Amino acid sequence: AQTVTQSQPEMSVQEAETVTLSCTYDTSESDYYLFWYKQPPSRQMILVIRQEAYKQQNATENRFSVNFQKAAKSFSLKISDSQLGDAAMYFCALNSGGSNYKLTFGKGTLLTVNP
Amino acid sequence: ETGVTQSPTHLIKTRGQQVTLRCSSQSGHNTVSWYQQALGQGPQFIFQYYREEENGRGNFPPRFSGLQFPNYSSELNVNALELDDSALYLCASSLGGVSKNIQYFGAGTRLSVL
Numbered sequence: 650a651q652t653v654t655q656s657q658p659e660m661s662v663q664e665a666e667t668v669t670l671s672c673t674y675d676t677s678e679s680d681y682y683l684f685w686y687k688q689p690p691s692r693q694m695i696l697v698i699r700q701e702a703y704k705q706q707n708a709t710e711n712r713f714s715v716n717f718q719k720a721a722k723s724f725s726l727k728i729s730d731s732q733l734g735d736a737a738m739y740f741c742a743l744n745s746g747g748s749n750y751k752l753t754f755g756k757g758t759l760l761t762v763n764p
Numbered sequence: 765e766t767g768v769t770q771s772p773t774h775l776i777k778t779r780g781q782q783v784t785l786r787c788s789s790q791s792g793h794n795t796v797s798w799y800q801q802a803l804g805q806g807p808q809f810i811f812q813y814y815r816e817e818e819n820g821r822g823n824f825p826p827r828f829s830g831l832q833f834p835n836y837s838s839e840l841n842v843n844a845l846e847l848d849d850s851a852l853y854l855c856a857s858s859l860g861g862v863s864k865n866i867q868y869f870g871a872g873t874r875l876s877v878l
Contacts, residue, residue, distance in 0.1 A: 653806075684866075686869075691871060692852060692871050692872045692874075693869055693870065693871040693872070694807075694854065694856070694869035695869075696866055696868070699866060740806050740807075742806075750797075750812065750819070750820070750858075750865075751797065751809035751812060751820060751822060752797070752799075752807070752809065752856075752867060753809070754806030754807050754808075755806050756804075756805055756806050757805075757806050
């Protein structure tokens with residue numbers, strides 16, 4: 650079984666500041682993929698960033714970067730220069746293959762950006 | 765390139781009724797996954813279809829069933845609706861039933877069961 654835990658139900662950040670969202674996971678697979686998705690009030694899940702477990706280098710996408718600690722099974726998301734449009738629910742998700750390729754999601758972290 | 769579209773946007777049903785939700789996958793994608801997202805929770809995997817065959821199922825009862833068509837669009841059917849079925853139902857499409865492939869989501873169908 651695979652599990653994803655997000656221990657921060659809510660976070661807030663000032664505009665232009667940096668915030669880090671935490672995620673821990675568990676899987677018995679050696680080959681897996683980790684994702685951060687953003688869900689604004691429009692409800693559509695939008696991919697923010699993806700990390701392949703076999704790659705040691707942390708993924709980055711513009712202002713978004715991850716800190717992937719494989720041994721600790723930790724996968725945090727750092728948002729730099731926060732913008733008002735970053736306000737949303739953020740979900741950490743794991744896809745560890747096997748017979749099907751479902752995404753297992755955490756419960757999410759609601760990010761508020763204060764002007 | 766068209767994205768993932770779902771219909772209807774909102775739906776209200778009564779307990780015991782049946783419902784069909786629809787999903788059009790992103791152009792070129794042959795895999796569709798369905799998720800149920802209860803209020804305040806993360807999405808839960810219902811099942812996945814790859815090239816018209818079920819490719820895996822989550823912990824949902826048989827009254828949740830699905831279908832994928834030759835054009836790779838998909839339906840989610842729920843029979844004998846219960847109050848706890850009230851949720852946002854998300855469809856995601858991807859290219860190939862492999863874990864490395866990114867799943868792209870639609871905006872969901874909000875189902876309310878009264």
